[in-house]
Amino acid sequence: MTTLARQLGLKDAVVIGLGSMIGAGIFAVFGPAAQAAGSGLLVGLAIAAIVAFCNATSSAQLAAQHPVSGGTYAYGRAQLGPWWGFAAGWCFLIGKTASTAAMALTFAAYAAPTGGEKPIAALAVAAVAIVNLLGVTRTAMATRVIVIVVLACLGAALIAANADVQRAPLGEVFAAGPYGVLQAAALIFFAFAGYARIATMGEEVRDPARTIPRAIVIALAGAFVVYALVAVTVLTVLGPEQLASTTSPLADAVPAWARAVVRIGAAAASLGALLALMAGIGRTGLAMAREGDLPRPLAAVHERRRVPHRIELVLAAVSITLVLTVDLRGAIGFSSFGVLLYYFIANVSAWTQTPDHRRYPKWLQGLGMIGCLVLAAAVPWQSLVAGAAVLVIGVAGRMLPKRRSSP
Template structure:
């Protein structure tokens, strides 16, 4: 009897939409204020820097995914090219950081929709519903993501057009002045917004013609996200100004007339749900890959015989997220999540550097620039994010060492 396996059901369009839905998530509604606090109007330089580093990382991911079209993303690439420990560090950082992001997205969606007293129950309900969609099959995930992405883009277009027409637009130096450290910190925080293209790579076993589809989908999704974030950043700076933007808790709502603030609320809720949908799917596939190699408990490697999804892995992720949203508020984890993702892509770039010429699609310079960019942005994040990130990696290394010694 054959073991159930994931099925290749996604084409370029669906893979692109899943990546875009993961990037045009709550970050577009939440990341600009802390970035402005770090870099003032220089946040646009930070955004450009984050986009360059993301592009370098994307080329590495695309090149590796074409060679290793399996679930797990950089966890698989690190193991194959660098060794089991490198893969584990990347996978562990991704799973822990993005599980925390799942909780943050669920709580953010609830915060847009209901009063404080109802936010935790609604966040739990959001996790349950999203997990149910993912468990129904990857094509269901893709269909719902299409709807959510379309609605979010419509909401953003309405917000930006209304803000630009309503004004008043404030003449501003959109590129500074800001200190280098502040710009680097803003870039690290805004990198959180671009991390969603990893979802395409983690679905490597579920796309058709992966050598062609994955690189195209990653490039298209990242390009679309950069355009959206650049437009939002420019409008927010021109309408609110850097000082007001830095103090704002809901900048996209502030640029609207009082009676229209609900558009930003609905858009923020839908964006958060879209990001949550992609996150649960991506984390579940990475857990599946780690369980296959006994870096996580073996039963989590199961694939549902009819729906072809890693059902145990996704249910386990959902249960942990439910516990988190029921007990703690993780909406401030942008820095921590960025640290984990920057570590993840540092490993991806390092793995891509060593690929032979026959597998190479992009120059070495892209991977080297990506490595340096990831290291610099991680080091310049808020110190609390760096300390927590290093601590999480240390816990993971200790867990694997004990597991290997006792297993």
């Protein structure tokens, strides 16, 4: 069996993690979060960061013991059994495939605000698929360039937004109540959810037992600082009411001359997140195909490029179909539900690790389990129902071939 090549170092891993988190969410998520919680979104941001940290430490601890592709799909299989692994992998694939289409549409909205968004989104998916097919070092290189562009644009936007502005009143932090704050946390968690993306690429990282845990924590810390700066800026410049009514909060918070910079940063961020996202989904799909949870022919790895080319092509085809045919504005809640269940299984898996593999206190995994379930329950009920239905469909689909193969 052809395996993936270990070509990524610590800097590459951190960059891929940052590229996964500092994406389209930072330019869009604070509007819906303000709708849910007003100025309480800052509390929601803190809650999302705490849950993300618990999940990240669990993922890092598991990745050190199981340095293979597949992330929680592989960890769940190893620690809990095949069905747990399948549930994690299925939630990841479905939720994140929808997210790739959402990222592509967000890119197109900023790159072509005057129209023609769907064809441009489809072209973006095709272009990113080609980059991923060229090899993982090209993916890391492209992501590094995109992260630099995004951080430069964000820095310029924050300076412009905070220069000689009248601060808006914040109002009561807990006016929306606990449920509003938790819903804001669930929405913001969607934007954080790329922090463990490098764990799904464990087969391509040098010295994974040391590199992956460090990269995950460093990337999460860096992304939290950026998110906190942006959240405080848009909230204090626009105020909770105006922030809740806009779909482009950072653009509205800066002077007119700086809006082009924000648009460039948003387009680059969306493209960077799409790049890292498709790479991570491809590796999870590869692991599932190797175990027979997806059709085994999808487990092929290109002999020269050393990438899972078949699963990457299938992913690109599905994503292009979605961007051309479906409105994915409601995909954030659905994706958050699936990803939170995915990380719930990661925390359960880390809870079962033996002391010699434990790097973090066990209570962190317990807090992560509770946090994931609470935030999953806080998503809009439509997303909750849709996510549960898709999970049941996936489980039923896996049971059919198992029954046919049994004597």
